[in-house]
Amino acid sequence: MSNNSTPLRRFWAEFRENKISVLALVVVVLLILLALFAAVVSPQNPYDLANLSLMDSRRPPGFVGSGGYIHVLGTDPQGRDLLSAIFYGLRISIQIGLAAGFVSLTIGTALGITAAYVGGRIEALIMRLVDLQLSFPAILLALVIVALLGQGKAQLIGALVAAQYAYFARTAYGAAKAERGKDYIEAALATPLSGRLVVMRHLLPNCTPPLIVVATVQIANSISLEATLSFLGLGLPVTEPSLGMLISNGFPYMMSGRYWISVYPGVALIILIVAINIVGDQVRDQFNPRLRK
Amino acid sequence: MLGFIIQRFLQAAMVMAVMSVIVFCGVYAIGNPIDIVIPPEATQDIREEAIRRLGLDRPLYEQYFIFISNLLQGDLGRSFVYNIPVLELIGGRLPATLELVLISVIAATILGVSLGIYAGYRPDSRISKTIMAVSVLGFSVPSFWVGLILILFFAVNLGWLPAGGRGETTEIWGVAWSFPTPNGLSHIVLPAVNLALFKLAMMIRLARAGTREIMLTDTIKFARAAGLSETAILRRHLLKLISIPIITIFGLELGSTLAFAVVTETIFSWPGVGKLIIDSIGVLDRPVMVAYLILVAFLFVTINFVVDLVFALIDPRIRHGVSK
Amino acid sequence: MTDPVLSVKNLSTQFFTRAGVVKAVDSVTFDLAKGEIMGLVGESGSGKTVTGFSLLGLVDAPGRIVEGSVKLNGTELTTLSQKDLRTRRGREISMIFQDPIATLNPMLTVGQQVRLAIDAHEKLSHRAADARATELLSQVGIPSASVRLRAYPHEFSGGMRQRVAIAIALLHRPSVIVADEPTTALDVSIQAQILFQMRDLAAETGTAMIWISHDLAVVSSLASKLAVMYAGRIVEQGPTATLLRDPRHPYTAGLIASLPATAKPGTPLTQIPGTTPSLLSLPPGCPFAPRCDRSTDRCEVKPQITLQESRGWRCFHPVEKNAEVLA
Numbered sequence: 001m002s003n004n005s006t007p008l009r010r011f012w013a014e015f016r017e018n019k020i021s022v023l024a025l026v027v028v029v030l031l032i033l034l035a036l037f038a039a040v041v042s043p044q045n046p047y048d049l050a051n052l053s054l055m056d057s058r059r060p061p062g063f064v065g066s067g068g069y070i071h072v073l074g075t076d077p078q079g080r081d082l083l084s085a086i087f088y089g090l091r092i093s094i095q096i097g098l099a100a101g102f103v104s105l106t107i108g109t110a111l112g113i114t115a116a117y118v119g120g121r122i123e124a125l126i127m128r129l130v131d132l133q134l135s136f137p138a139i140l141l142a143l144v145i146v147a148l149l150g151q152g153k154a155q156l157i158g159a160l161v162a163a164q165y166a167y168f169a170r171t172a173y174g175a176a177k178a179e180r181g182k183d184y185i186e187a188a189l190a191t192p193l194s195g196r197l198v199v200m201r202h203l204l205p206n207c208t209p210p211l212i213v214v215a216t217v218q219i220a221n222s223i224s225l226e227a228t229l230s231f232l233g234l235g236l237p238v239t240e241p242s243l244g245m246l247i248s249n250g251f252p253y254m255m256s257g258r259y260w261i262s263v264y265p266g267v268a269l270i271i272l273i274v275a276i277n278i279v280g281d282q283v284r285d286q287f288n289p290r291l292r293k
Numbered sequence: 294m295l296g297f298i299i300q301r302f303l304q305a306a307m308v309m310a311v312m313s314v315i316v317f318c319g320v321y322a323i324g325n326p327i328d329i330v331i332p333p334e335a336t337q338d339i340r341e342e343a344i345r346r347l348g349l350d351r352p353l354y355e356q357y358f359i360f361i362s363n364l365l366q367g368d369l370g371r372s373f374v375y376n377i378p379v380l381e382l383i384g385g386r387l388p389a390t391l392e393l394v395l396i397s398v399i400a401a402t403i404l405g406v407s408l409g410i411y412a413g414y415r416p417d418s419r420i421s422k423t424i425m426a427v428s429v430l431g432f433s434v435p436s437f438w439v440g441l442i443l444i445l446f447f448a449v450n451l452g453w454l455p456a457g458g459r460g461e462t463t464e465i466w467g468v469a470w471s472f473p474t475p476n477g478l479s480h481i482v483l484p485a486v487n488l489a490l491f492k493l494a495m496m497i498r499l500a501r502a503g504t505r506e507i508m509l510t511d512t513i514k515f516a517r518a519a520g521l522s523e524t525a526i527l528r529r530h531l532l533k534l535i536s537i538p539i540i541t542i543f544g545l546e547l548g549s550t551l552a553f554a555v556v557t558e559t560i561f562s563w564p565g566v567g568k569l570i571i572d573s574i575g576v577l578d579r580p581v582m583v584a585y586l587i588l589v590a591f592l593f594v595t596i597n598f599v600v601d602l603v604f605a606l607i608d609p610r611i612r613h614g615v616s617k
Numbered sequence: 618m619t620d621p622v623l624s625v626k627n628l629s630t631q632f633f634t635r636a637g638v639v640k641a642v643d644s645v646t647f648d649l650a651k652g653e654i655m656g657l658v659g660e661s662g663s664g665k666t667v668t669g670f671s672l673l674g675l676v677d678a679p680g681r682i683v684e685g686s687v688k689l690n691g692t693e694l695t696t697l698s699q700k701d702l703r704t705r706r707g708r709e710i711s712m713i714f715q716d717p718i719a720t721l722n723p724m725l726t727v728g729q730q731v732r733l734a735i736d737a738h739e740k741l742s743h744r745a746a747d748a749r750a751t752e753l754l755s756q757v758g759i760p761s762a763s764v765r766l767r768a769y770p771h772e773f774s775g776g777m778r779q780r781v782a783i784a785i786a787l788l789h790r791p792s793v794i795v796a797d798e799p800t801t802a803l804d805v806s807i808q809a810q811i812l813f814q815m816r817d818l819a820a821e822t823g824t825a826m827i828w829i830s831h832d833l834a835v836v837s838s839l840a841s842k843l844a845v846m847y848a849g850r851i852v853e854q855g856p857t858a859t860l861l862r863d864p865r866h867p868y869t870a871g872l873i874a875s876l877p878a879t880a881k882p883g884t885p886l887t888q889i890p891g892t893t894p895s896l897l898s899l900p901p902g903c904p905f906a907p908r909c910d911r912s913t914d915r916c917e918v919k920p921q922i923t924l925q926e927s928r929g930w931r932c933f934h935p936v937e938k939n940a941e942v943l944a
Contacts, residue, residue, distance in 0.1 A: 135545065135548075135597070136590075137549040137553070139555070139556070140552040140589065143555065143570075143574070144582070144586060224435045227435055227437070227438075228436070228437050228556055231437045231556075232437075232555070232556065233571075233575065234574065247437075247441065251441065251560075254441065254445055254449060255444075255448075255456065259449075262441055266441065269435065269438065270433070270435075270438060273433050273434070273435070274430065274433045274434070277432070277433045278429075281429070417678075509677065511714050511716065511719040511720045512720060512721065514670075514675060514714070514720075515714055515720040515721075515782065516722075517673075517675055517703075517706065518673055518707065518711055518713075519707040519785055519788070520703055520704065520705070520708055520711075520734070520737040520789075521703075521707070521733055521737045522703060522737065523703075525733055525736070529725065529729075530722050530725075533725060534722065607724070608723075608724065609723070609724065609769040609771065610769070610771050613769070613772065
């Protein structure tokens with residue numbers, strides 16, 4: 001019922017009503033800050049091999065290692081302090097999730113709007129391809145592409161983008177197509193107003209709310225997919241472990257009861273993904289007029 | 294009806310043709326195709342023989358037709374690692390995967406649809422809210438992580454269930470299955486639960502959304518106005534109406550579960566095609582990768598075709614050729 | 618006068634939404650005698666349909682009846698449990714809807730759907746139920762009914778589908794049928810057929826009917842009395858002839874003036890200026906005041922009902938026929 005001035009304020013006022021969503025947002029911001037300042041908050045640089053000692057490997061939480069400080073969450077098979085490794089891993093996971101999310105957003109939106117704006121054969125071609133790809137599981141596509149392209153950050157992001165752009169394309173297409181059909185767009189195109197202006201002024205803004213929703217969900221999905229690929233040994237090189245790789249590294253030791261190596265990075269991963277999804281759900285509910293009773 | 298089947302069959306064939314072009318491009322156009330079909334340590338003679346056999350010296354469109362004709366004859370090359378035809382290799386692994394996937398998807402569907410209908414029918418009850426919270430969790434938590442936790446709890450800590458492998462199998466129609474033997478069944482529980490959880494969350498969401506939408510329709514209002522009991526409304530009207538979206542998703546999920554089996558099979562060392570493909574990617578056994586891709590594409594297309602047929606059987610509007 | 622079959626007093630139904638409370642039905646009061654047909658007229662969103670749902674206890678959350686009484690054959694329905702209410706729905710009171718495509722289940726045969734409605738209140742053998750269904754479908758004018766029982770709704774035309782719905786509603790010869798614009802979605806030629814067929818069937822079975830419509834012309838050819846709804850309230854009610862000849866509420870007068878039949882040929886049709894107010898933010902007084910050329914400061918208070926013989930209205934400045942003739 002609040003009639004605050006800007007739409008953004010009204011959005012926030014509604015968002016604030018759901019305590020769980022606010023908590024999730026706080027968690028997401030906190031995790032991003034931890035990732036940004038990983039080097040400051042970590043007791044150790046886990047990527048600097050000179051820092052690592054095999055003497056310290058696979059130690060339980062609370063162990064005081066050769067560095068002279070307490071390993072709060074224990075150490076991994078390479079002797080890394082697990083807490084530091086999690087902070088750095090968080091950084092890689094978030095980096096890759098954001099990068100893959102934004103590249104897919106850009107490519108997908110461009111394709112979707114092009115299809116809706118141009119129409120005809122190009123529309124049919126683009127959307128058929130997108131639909132065909134959507135019926136194919138993303139994980140499989142990413143798997144094959146990583147297998148074909150090889151390992152590395154760029155390849156991984158490429159695979160995630162290839163697996164996810166179609167969702168953005170579908171969403172942008174749906175929203176743009178609905179708007180494109182309206183009389184005022186036809187009218188705008190009949191005037192000397194350039195097509196670019198129509199796209200920027202009318203089509204793009206109308207696609208924004210649904211795209212924001214898809215973007216939150218897909219960033220969480222990218223992070224989850226990256227972790228899965230890394231767990232399967234198809235993600236990043238071992239020297240710079242992401243959260244998925246940390247979990248994978250600890251997996252063989254789980255049988256012998258050294259659970260912490262896998263479990264703590266996993267807990268971090270899940271908190272990150274669940275928090276992003278809760279925020280995404282809330283944003284989606286607020287954008288969805290059908291749920292506004 | 295027959296026209297519908299023919300039309301759908303042609304569509305399936307079209308999709309398969311497009312897929313074959315994509316796979317062909319993916320495999321033959323990226324990098325040097327000869328490296329994909331010949332092990333790196335092969336002699337010069339073998340290399341040249343293969344180039345000639347595959348026609349890699351011919352124009353691209355001819356190469357595509359050679360690829361297709363080999364494909365149609367079931368010749369997908371030999372595995373570098375196992376040195377047997379890949380079709381045979383994959384065929385031997387397929388039952389294990391199918392067994393796992395079918396058990397998971399059927400269990401997830403029955404349970405998920407029941408819970409989802411309940412949650413959609415009584416959206417404000419506490420049980421429904423719990424169901425939805427659990428489904429959000431099942432949706433968000435990566436499946437490999439759930440597998441890990443299942444192993445940690447039920448295999449390592451409690452020691453109730455085995456953590457990997459297929460256990461004892463028994464032969465039915467010349468194919469080995471795990472589920473009929475008690476030991477095999479105990480091996481299938483954890484991987485099946487792992488694979489089913491994600492699908493369960495999905496089915497709950499879908500059935501709930503469908504139920505909520507259907508319960509608000511005039512069909513239900515009219516049935517209530519005629520004095521039908523809630524049981525009759527749920528059993529006769531709702532179940533019939535909700536079967537359409539459920540069957541669509543069931544088909545799609547069967548396909549995507551085949552893909553997700555890759556993760557579960559790896560965690561639980563389940564000797565199916567998923568584990569095979571991960572191992573093959575690890576050692577760059579490319580003919581296996583190509584064959585797996587084509588197999589999955591084929592299964593996808595087949596499943597979609599079957600779903601369409603089932604639709605035609607249950608939905609009178611399609612059966613009578615009325616467009617929706 | 619005998620006791621009415623349906624007696625509604627001060628019925629109010631509200632929807633409790635996030636955006637606020639929607640007063641969809643506000644203090645609705647009327648009686649319905651055996652076999653009587655009442656027209657409930659109003660613009661879309663005026664609360665006609667919700668009134669119908671309220672009578673049957675079919676208001677979905679977040680809405681509920683907040684006040685008032687609905688007495689059907691002497692039994693108070695608003696305090697009844699859902700279970701007891703169900704045994705009365707279909708048997709004593711039933712309802713048909715606007716769009717016959719949406720009301721019938723596309724996945725069940727017409728016979729199955731009639732069967733379900735029979736089973737809801739009676740134990741009949743398969744054969745007896747089929748005979749009953751066939752008889753009913755023929756009665757509402759469906760040719761070769763016994764064969765058509767095995768057909769699905771999509772195999773029927775729009776008019777035939779609505780006849781099936783009518784057959785289901787009449788199945789147990791209820792005392793009251795609420796008909797929510799059942800002919801609006803049909804072709805004009807079929808509209809009249811169904812209209813008069815329903816009137817005849819109702820007369821045969823002694824069923825009273827509430828005919829909901831936005832079209833005053835349709836309703837007045839059918840109903841013996843009228844209730845005009847505006848923004849959730851009945852603003853005027855009374856015998857059809859009286860109301861048409863001598864409307865008191867300016868809104869009723871406006872509706873009648875905008876009927877094509879009342880206009881002189883060659884003159885433009887009269888319109889009521891403005892639009893219906895949002896039920897979320899109703900003015901404190903008369904909801905029609907902002908559109909009314911007779912409104913004064915007095916209209917900022919809710920007008921109570923003024924009764925006169927068999928009719929009533931809610932207005933401080935009623936239209937006086939004689940006054941207008943003089944002016």
